[in-house]
Amino acid sequence: MLIDDKKYPQPKGKLTTENLSQALFIVNRHAKTAPNPKFLYKLKHESLKKLIDDGKAKKIGLHFSKNPRNSKQQSDVLVECGQYTFHIPPTKSDFAELPHLGKLDGSVRNPKTTLSLNQAKSILQTYTGITEMEHPPSNQRNNRPYQKPIFKKLGERYT
Numbered sequence: 125m126l127i128d129d130k131k132y133p134q135p136k137g138k139l140t141t142e143n144l145s146q147a148l149f150i151v152n153r154h155a156k157t158a159p160n161p162k163f164l165y166k167l168k169h170e171s172l173k174k175l176i177d178d179g180k181a182k183k184i185g186l187h188f189s190k191n192p193r194n195s196k197q198q199s200d201v202l203v204e205c206g207q208y209t210f211h212i213p214p215t216k217s218d219f220a221e222l223p224h225l226g227k228l229d230g231s232v233r234n235p236k237t238t239l240s241l242n243q244a245k246s247i248l249q250t251y252t253g254i255t256e257m258e259h260p261p262s263n264q265r266n267n268r269p270y271q272k273p274i275f276k277k278l279g280e281r282y283t
Contacts, residue, residue: 139251141180144171145206146237150244152210163256164245171248172203172212181205185225186214199224208234 148171155164175181184202189211192198200211201218202225209232214222249255 139247141175141206143247144175144180144251145208146239147244147247148172148205148210149208149234149237150239150241151248154241154244167245167248167252167254168210169212170252170254172205172210174252175205176203183218183222184209185223186218187211187225187228190228 148168151164151168151171155161155168158164172181176183181203184204186199187202189198189200199214199219201214201222203210203212245256
């Protein structure tokens with residue numbers, strides 16, 4: 125299989141904690157506004173899990189979620205990776221093991237970075253081994269051939 129270098133640029137240098145955390149920041153920022161963010165969030169989540177397992181990132185505590193889904197309160201796990209912090213969904217064990225930090229402090233911000241989304245995805249895909257499907261499955265409705273509408277005279281029945 126031949127890989128197009130323009131489409132999937134190879135990351136330069138080693139996969140350091142700083143490179144990985146910058147790539148995570150870019151992927152997370154783009155996922156918030158992407159039309160189909162599923163893959164980007166999966167890449168972020170799997171990368172953070174692997175970073176935690178490798179000891180390059182650590183879980184700090186729990187925060188109340190800024191946008192809870194169906195409940196009035198929901199908590200997220202705060203993860204520190206290099207100079208950056210991220211939120212991931214908690215597991216049951218996180219509630220027992222991690223301290224609750226209360227409400228999210230809006231004054232704490234991640235540092236800015238200049239990295240393209242393609243480079244960031246490439247770095248995280250190299251690190252995790254996850255690949256994006258080239259052609260996502262399309263809706264069955266779009267694959268049906270066009271059928272002309274049938275018009276009947278007033279009083280006639282459809283058969």
